[in-house]
Amino acid sequence: MPPARLSRTLLAGLIAAATTSAFAAQAAAPDVSKRQPEIEKAVSEISAKRIEAYIRKLVSFGTRHTMSDTSSDTRGIGAARRWIKSELERCGAGTRMQVTYDSYVDQGGPRISRPTEVVNVVATLPGTQPESKDRMYVVSGHYDSRVTDVMNDTADAPGANDDASGTAAVMEMACVMARHNFDATLVFMTVAGEEQGLLGAKHFADQAKKNGWNIAGMYDNDIIGSSHADDGRKDDGQVRLFAQGVPPGKEMSEALRTLVTTGGENDSITRQLARHTKEQGERYVKGFKVNVIYRTDRYLRGGDHSPFLANGYAAVRFTEPNENFDHQHQDLRTENGKVYGDLPEFDDFNYIAKVTKVNVAGLASLALAPAAPQKVGARTDKLENDTTLVWEANQEPDLAGYRIVWRETTAPFWQGAKYVGNVTEASVKLSKDNYFFGVQAVDKDGNVSPATYPVPKR
Numbered sequence: 001m002p003p004a005r006l007s008r009t010l011l012a013g014l015i016a017a018a019t020t021s022a023f024a025a026q027a028a029a030p031d032v033s034k035r036q037p038e039i040e041k042a043v044s045e046i047s048a049k050r051i052e053a054y055i056r057k058l059v060s061f062g063t064r065h066t067m068s069d070t071s072s073d074t075r076g077i078g079a080a081r082r083w084i085k086s087e088l089e090r091c092g093a094g095t096r097m098q099v100t101y102d103s104y105v106d107q108g109g110p111r112i113s114r115p116t117e118v119v120n121v122v123a124t125l126p127g128t129q130p131e132s133k134d135r136m137y138v139v140s141g142h143y144d145s146r147v148t149d150v151m152n153d154t155a156d157a158p159g160a161n162d163d164a165s166g167t168a169a170v171m172e173m174a175c176v177m178a179r180h181n182f183d184a185t186l187v188f189m190t191v192a193g194e195e196q197g198l199l200g201a202k203h204f205a206d207q208a209k210k211n212g213w214n215i216a217g218m219y220d221n222d223i224i225g226s227s228h229a230d231d232g233r234k235d236d237g238q239v240r241l242f243a244q245g246v247p248p249g250k251e252m253s254e255a256l257r258t259l260v261t262t263g264g265e266n267d268s269i270t271r272q273l274a275r276h277t278k279e280q281g282e283r284y285v286k287g288f289k290v291n292v293i294y295r296t297d298r299y300l301r302g303g304d305h306s307p308f309l310a311n312g313y314a315a316v317r318f319t320e321p322n323e324n325f326d327h328q329h330q331d332l333r334t335e336n337g338k339v340y341g342d343l344p345e346f347d348d349f350n351y352i353a354k355v356t357k358v359n360v361a362g363l364a365s366l367a368l369a370p371a372a373p374q375k376v377g378a379r380t381d382k383l384e385n386d387t388t389l390v391w392e393a394n395q396e397p398d399l400a401g402y403r404i405v406w407r408e409t410t411a412p413f414w415q416g417a418k419y420v421g422n423v424t425e426a427s428v429k430l431s432k433d434n435y436f437f438g439v440q441a442v443d444k445d446g447n448v449s450p451a452t453y454p455v456p457k458r
Helices: 003-027 037-044 048-059 077-091 164-177 199-211 254-261 269-284 306-310 349-368
Strands: 098-106 116-125 135-142 185-191 214-221 238-243 289-293 315-319 333-335 338-340 374-379 387-392 399-408 416-421 425-428 435-443 455-457
Touching: 037 269, 037 349, 048 077, 048 164, 048 349, 077 098, 077 116, 077 164, 077 185, 098 199, 116 164, 116 199, 135 164, 135 199, 135 349, 164 185, 164 214, 164 349, 185 199, 185 349, 199 306, 214 349, 238 269, 238 349, 254 455, 269 289, 269 315, 269 349, 306 315, 315 349, 374 435, 387 435, 399 425, 416 425
Parallel strands: 135 185, 135 214, 214 315, 238 289, 374 455
Antiparallel strands: 098 116, 116 185, 238 315, 333 338, 374 387, 387 425, 399 416, 399 435
């Protein structure tokens, strides 16, 4: 056989083999669009009736002001936190969930008039996969409450929406999810001191940073109780999810400078967490919209996710679509036939259950999926219209491979994806001039991590 002919034959064979391998790899790609049975079951177990019972019990303590009574068994923040702890211990009995107090003494400040113990109630569900158990996802609600005067620690402050709604959601998540297994660790936290300056959350986030904890994502649930606006409109079909882009600061770190230089202002780790949460939440809670808001929080306001953001963690906040300020931070009263105050009759327990289900879907999908790929880079060592991405290999034993995702520069959410197999480098025939890219890790069951934005790599 002439050498030229042999060469063509071999080339044809190599092309055929490569094509076959590519098709085989594509065929072997896990189904990332299917609904995972474990997640579906956990979501279905969320109960609006239990959430209502939790909220009414929290309201029954009269006030949960951070400086309120701690000795009574029936009134004040001390009774409230002891009940929260005992309830989490009761519903977690026989599971791996561990319930503890996390506390410190605040010496005082603008909203604390005397040394006060600030106590978080923390329920931890350890991950079952050795390679993933150090990766943590935190979800919180604050159980303290207030009236018009933030220093008034004796008046009745029911706090049914702000934030018994978030506290009840976290308790319900903990009680349901404790009976399921997840690769990564879940931390269910009810915090105090939010109304006095985000004190409990700041203490926890600062300790996490100091101790080097791997918090891969944080959800804050604050004011998720009402589906009615102040003008009477009802909207029980969506929740706002606030997600920070470029963090504010006097100085810009090298990593942040690279993000901005490459146009990635909309690709912070928090925005990636929000994209993932929206996708998973809407997949498992049909007909319900997760409305991502490109702000850290409501206009010039803040919540318990803020200290996590300040410590460099990805953190987002869930809040109802339309706040009614007649039932928030108000002294209890009736004026001209109008009732003011944060009372349970203004909560929509079925709505809270929907938001809780979105949380469960997001947390479960995060804790079952591999970690987001690390050291993701876009090759820039030669001029080309294709885009080549590289990354560091994940260590999870159930890893199947990776996906490259992309979207146009004006699009908020991913528009395309390509499964590239268990490799650490791959190319797509799209220009990095015109698209934003990310890399996701995929396990054999089709659980997908949030995307990681690539930095330039020569």
